[in-house]
Amino acid sequence: MFSSRLASLSRCSARRSTSVLHGATSIRPRFYSSSSSSHKRHAVRSLLAKTIVGATTVSALGAVGLYYTNEDARHVMVAIQRCSTAGLIGARVALDYQRTLSKEYASEQEYKEAKRQCHQRCATRVLEGLQSLGGIYIKLGQHVSAMVYILPPEWTDTMAVLQDRCEPTPSDQVRQLFLTDYGHSIEEIFEEFEWQPIGVASLAQVHRARLRSDGRSRLANDGWVAVKLQHPALDEFCKIDMETVSFIFDVIKKAFPDFGFAWLVDEMRESLPRELDFVHEARNARLVTQNFADDIKHGRTALTVPQVVWARRRILCMEFVDGARIDDLQYMKDHHINPAQVSAELTRIFSKMIFLHGFVHCDPHPGNVIVRPSKNPHTKYNFDLVLLDHGLYRDLSDEMRVDYAHLWTSLIRGDEDGIRTYAKRVGGTDTYQLFACIMTGRAWDTVTSADLSSARSKSELNQMSEGAMEWLVDIADILARLPRVVLLLLKTNDLLRHVDEVLRSSSTDDHLTYVIMGQYCAKAVWLDARQNILDRIAAIGLKWNLFSMLAHVWWNYYSLALILWLYQQGSSWSQALITLLQSFSKAKKIEERQPLKKSSL
Numbered sequence: 001m002f003s004s005r006l007a008s009l010s011r012c013s014a015r016r017s018t019s020v021l022h023g024a025t026s027i028r029p030r031f032y033s034s035s036s037s038s039h040k041r042h043a044v045r046s047l048l049a050k051t052i053v054g055a056t057t058v059s060a061l062g063a064v065g066l067y068y069t070n071e072d073a074r075h076v077m078v079a080i081q082r083c084s085t086a087g088l089i090g091a092r093v094a095l096d097y098q099r100t101l102s103k104e105y106a107s108e109q110e111y112k113e114a115k116r117q118c119h120q121r122c123a124t125r126v127l128e129g130l131q132s133l134g135g136i137y138i139k140l141g142q143h144v145s146a147m148v149y150i151l152p153p154e155w156t157d158t159m160a161v162l163q164d165r166c167e168p169t170p171s172d173q174v175r176q177l178f179l180t181d182y183g184h185s186i187e188e189i190f191e192e193f194e195w196q197p198i199g200v201a202s203l204a205q206v207h208r209a210r211l212r213s214d215g216r217s218r219l220a221n222d223g224w225v226a227v228k229l230q231h232p233a234l235d236e237f238c239k240i241d242m243e244t245v246s247f248i249f250d251v252i253k254k255a256f257p258d259f260g261f262a263w264l265v266d267e268m269r270e271s272l273p274r275e276l277d278f279v280h281e282a283r284n285a286r287l288v289t290q291n292f293a294d295d296i297k298h299g300r301t302a303l304t305v306p307q308v309v310w311a312r313r314r315i316l317c318m319e320f321v322d323g324a325r326i327d328d329l330q331y332m333k334d335h336h337i338n339p340a341q342v343s344a345e346l347t348r349i350f351s352k353m354i355f356l357h358g359f360v361h362c363d364p365h366p367g368n369v370i371v372r373p374s375k376n377p378h379t380k381y382n383f384d385l386v387l388l389d390h391g392l393y394r395d396l397s398d399e400m401r402v403d404y405a406h407l408w409t410s411l412i413r414g415d416e417d418g419i420r421t422y423a424k425r426v427g428g429t430d431t432y433q434l435f436a437c438i439m440t441g442r443a444w445d446t447v448t449s450a451d452l453s454s455a456r457s458k459s460e461l462n463q464m465s466e467g468a469m470e471w472l473v474d475i476a477d478i479l480a481r482l483p484r485v486v487l488l489l490l491k492t493n494d495l496l497r498h499v500d501e502v503l504r505s506s507s508t509d510d511h512l513t514y515v516i517m518g519q520y521c522a523k524a525v526w527l528d529a530r531q532n533i534l535d536r537i538a539a540i541g542l543k544w545n546l547f548s549m550l551a552h553v554w555w556n557y558y559s560l561a562l563i564l565w566l567y568q569q570g571s572s573w574s575q576a577l578i579t580l581l582q583s584f585s586k587a588k589k590i591e592e593r594q595p596l597k598k599s600s601l
Contacts, residue, residue: 083244089129090248093122119154127158131167135234136241136268138162138202143264146365146491153461166200169231174207177232181312191223199367203275203391204230208320211309218309219319226306226321230276230314238276242269263480263487270484275391282311284390285318291357292349299378302345304386321386323372327502335373337383342371343503344512345385350496351520354489355405356527358396362488363389364495366502394485398528400426404489405524409560411440412518414450427482434471435478439490441497453514453567455504515564522564526557 100118105111130141144151145159169177174195178186186193192210199206207227216223246265274280285308295301307319324331326346332339346369353360361368370386396404403425410418423432433444440452441464456464479487500513533550537543 083247085129085133086244086248089125092125096122116152116154119152120158123155123158127161130159130162133241134167135202135231135237136245136272138166139268139272140245140264142202142365143267143491146494162202166202166205168197168200168205169229169233171195173232174229177229177314181314190225190227193227198226201367201389203234204228219307221320224320225309225317226319228278228316228318230278232314234276235314238272242272261476261479263482263484267484267487271392277313278316278391279311279313281316281389281391282308282318284393287359288353288361288387288390288393291359292352295352296376297378299376299380301349302374302376302379302381302383302385303349304375304384305390306386306388321370321372323370323384323386325366326369326371326385326499327366328371329502329505332371332383335383337371337373339503340512341381342383342385343500344516345381345383346496346499346503347513347516348520349385349387350492351517354396354492355401355408355520355524358398358401360394360396360489360492361387361390361392362394362492363392364492364499366499369499392488394488396485400483400485402524402528404486405521405528407439408517409521409525411436411447412450412452412514412521413560414448416448419447427478427486429478429481431474431478434474438475438478439493441494453512456501515567518564519561522557522560526553529553 096118100114103114105114127141130137141159141162145156145162147156175186178184178189182189186209189212190209191212194208196207197205198208205228207229209225209227211219211223211225213223219225242265245268249262249265285305289296289305292301292303292305296303304321306321309317309319311317326342329339331337332342346364350361350364364387368387368389370388372384372386374382374384376384403422406418407422407426409415410422419436420432423429423435427435429435436447437444440447442452442456443464446452446454479490482490504513530550530553533546533553537546540546
């Protein structure tokens with residue numbers, strides 16, 4: 001599925017069939033009786049045997065290690081149970097893969113089907129284990145569900161249920177949580193409290209309630225609120241869970257040096273403390289509201305952020321907002337909401353966050369974005385997009401924000417030189433073709449042909465999944481080296497792409513998403529370059545070369561903005577103008593960001 005240029009980076013045999021890489025229907029048969037295949041089967045058996053040994057020893061070693069790091073004996077018993085569960089699941093999964101991959105098959109199709117069934121069996125086993133363990137194990141599963149650029153759909157689709165279907169906390173523990181954290185009973189705070197949660201996630205659950213009359217004045221919905229409650233068990237077992245997961249990943253890393261997903265543990269260590277502090281989440285919600293305040297006031301956005309009423313570390317009380325998940329197409333049909341417009345507006349909102357504000361919501365899965373008929377009389381939209389769960393945000397430095405905009409501008413244009421330059425600056429990688437495929441979810445040929453706006457077919461998605469498995473080691477190596485903030489941007493991008501494809505499935509419009517993103521990327525690059533030049537003019541006065549630079553970056557921005565606008569028109573005359581503009585601008589590229597240096601003054 002990747003192009004022949006990308007295939008040159010492969011660690012596999014140069015004799016690998018290129019027909020699969022380019023999506024041809026003919027497939028070269030596997031000759032399992034060859035000495036090369038026998039060697040591969042032996043390597044697979046050896047590799048998986050190590051997995052089984054490692055997985056079965058995790059239980060005992062993990063429990064012993066944790067015994068000396070936890071003072072409470074009951075915690076040690078919990079650690080033993082959790083390590084045992086993880087070890088047993090790992091052993092069963094490894095054994096299943098060993099049996100499946102070491103068999104001989106009559107055809108390539110039979111082999112693929114056996115592997116697909118094995119993926120599904122193992123994903124189901126792991127899902128059941130994660131659900132039984134709960135807590136941060138659910139978060140791990142959610143990470144897996146978002147890794148569509150690496151893992152086959154049997155894994156990502158199976159884990160997708162973990163986004164909003166988890167076990168609720170019992171009511172007696174909910175009562176105790178209020179007494180411990182708020183100092184009052186539920187009955188003292190609320191006039192009504194619905195004990196059945198309206199949503200349960202890995203870290204928290206949400207209840208609908210109604211404030212007592214003295215607290216309703218600040219809300220316009222007669223005092224109805226959503227009460228987010230952290231699962232109390234997290235306080236007790238979060239440290240154990242993190243140590244257990246860390247130990248398991250360490251064992252895997254030692255058994256398989258090429259295992260490149262240890263960064264998952266590092267990312268969870270950094271993100272979890274923020275996500276578990278609901279006071280921090282309340283601050284994020286208020287800040288993103290401030291960033292969009294002018295757009296909201298003048299009706300330029302459909303974004304709505306529920307008003308925060310009060311917050312404690314483990315309890316968050318906010319305005320209740322009714323609606324449906326953003327992927328509920330039937331709801332939109334019933335309320336005469338255009339899914340294509342919803343997708344376009346979601347792209348605008350997150351493009352502003354990433355490329356202009358530099359303050360990004362990093363968990364926009366469908367359960368965290370609600371659509372409803374508009375409540376804003378000033379907006380031009382007939383719908384609102386309600387953004388929930390503000391625990392996981394990242395700040396982007398100005399340099400990262402602008403470089404990331406440069407990278408996406410290059411990807412949209414199919415500018416290989418720009419992709420090479422900014423892949424290095426953003427991701428620190430020289431393997432820019434593979435990095436581009438990870439970012440876009442498209443083949444390298446599609447990227448270089450500037451055709452990102454075309455819809456991905458089912459066959460292309462299957463080819464991407466199969467190719468991702470072949471390139472797993474290389475992809476894992478890239479991900480392991482990326483800055484943590486870039487990893488979260490990739491996750492955000494993948495979640496948004498998934499939502500976009502769901503919404504566009506009911507529309508014939510294939511162009512809008514990348515056109516909108518390109519407009520904000522170009523604006524970010526223009527504003528940064530303009531400010532850079534104006535700073536130089538202020539420092540050394542107006543010079544001809546500075547005026548020329550300003551004219552150059554002005555042309556780059558407005559010509560690209562015009563091309564993107566023409567692209568939306570979709571007519572023959574607009575296509576002719578696009579061709580003319582592109583030929584005129586062929587030698588002109590947006591320059592790299594040049595910081596003001598003292599030596600230039």
